[in-house]
Amino acid sequence: MSSGSKKSPSNGFEKAPTSEEEQTKIKEVRRLIGQLPDKLSIYCSDACIARYLRARNWHVKKATKMLKASLKWRLEYKPEEIRWEDIVNEAETGKIYRSTSIDKHGRTVLVMRPSRQNTKSIKGQIKYLVYCMENAILNLAPDQEQMVWLIDFEGFNLSHISVKVTRETAHVLQECYPERLGLAILYNPPKFFEPFWMVVKPFLEPKTANKVKFVYSDDLNSKKIMEDIFDMEHLEFAFGGNDSMGFDINKYAERMREDDKKIPAFWTREHPASTALQPSLPCALDSINLNSVSVSDASDDEKTDCSPSLQVESEAVSPGENMVATNGSKHAI
Structure with a gap:
């Protein structure tokens, strides 16, 4: 299935959205996400939102739920603060x-x-x-x-x-x-x-x-x-x-x-909305409502929390395995 196609009950596939439809869906995700702190909004460029929409076959509510979970993960995990040392x-x-x-x-x-x-x-x-x-x-x-x-x-x-x-x-x-x-x-x-x-x-x-x-x-x-x-x-x-x-x-x-x-300069670009996805800078977790979007038609086993459980400390992981999913859900990388 191409990145722009999605399944339809009638014929198996539906046409990819036009550029105008894409912009409409991006705006709708922005509306559902709500107001973001300035630094966090750097993460939510049009290109970023479009990727989440593509990953959810242009389903607005599913993409929004996924993006909110990702924002929450970044606020908690702070990947942009990891350094070489x-x-x-x-x-x-x-x-x-x-x-x-x-x-x-x-x-x-x-x-x-x-x-x-x-x-x-x-x-x-x-x-x-x-x-x-x-x-x-x-x-x-x-x-x-x-x-x-x-x-x-x-x-x-x-x-x-x-x-x-x-x-x-x-x-x-x-x-x-x-x-x-x-x-x-x-x-x-x-x-x-x-x-x-x-x-x-x-x-x-x-x-x-x-x-x-x-x-x-x-x-x-x-x-x-x-x-x-x-x-x-x-x-x-x-x-x-x-x-x-x-x-x-x-x-x-x-x-x-x-x-x-x-890295610091990477987060202070003058026009973040026109750039590719950029990790967010930290801000107060309670400054954004990350749980306001419900997706009634999402599958029961679909994960939306980015946070790994990470309880086990003794088992080795192989970098070559990272392309594989085994949790029962089908998501795009």
Whole structure:
């Protein structure tokens, strides 16, 4: 299903809304959200609201409920306050990092290597994932809203699969970063991963599942996929490119510290309504009514709270699992 289509009881699909209809729905979400503090309103640009609407197939009340839950999560979790020094221990092995290169569409590329998991703290791992997502958004080109996940399965085995933690991480990604994923490339996944993928695929929105591509280094068709998406001169050698630099924690730390300095200015842009989604700055939680929208026709198992439960501290999470949902709901990433 395309990102602009939605199911209809009569013929299976309905036409995507026109630009005028989109603006009408965006305005309606604004009306339902109500007045926001100035700093929080930076998060609710037209582009941001449109993403939440697309994630809910342009259903205004469902999108509003989802956006309010995301606002509440940001107020409580404060992702924009996470800095490199807070998560450096999670980053040491390069299990997730932002590539120095972008794809041919100008999209930020996050490299994920599940086999390099180095901690057992679920809270710490999710905090690092959130930091990486925020940093990827910070570095998006002005005309881009989505990113690419390049997931390297070298050294990956069954011990790296945790369905319970997948549910936690996928929930945050789907509920708090809707429509941020442009493409997920699974590079050299082991044979046992394909049956696992077939099990979890039905839990994803079809348009999200279609963003996942299996690529094998010894397959010519796969090589063509990579050449179509990336400039091979700047792509890492590990993925068939010509860049031999690889991940260096010291150099990466320098990049991240420099990026951290950009964050305050990122929240004080003069015209936030015309920009892509930006994380909100903190404000008093009771200054916004986050529970005033009811959605009577939403499914009973549809989650709208972004907050992960995070009670378990002993189970490892794999960055490569983050594209998978297992809670029974179908949401778009």
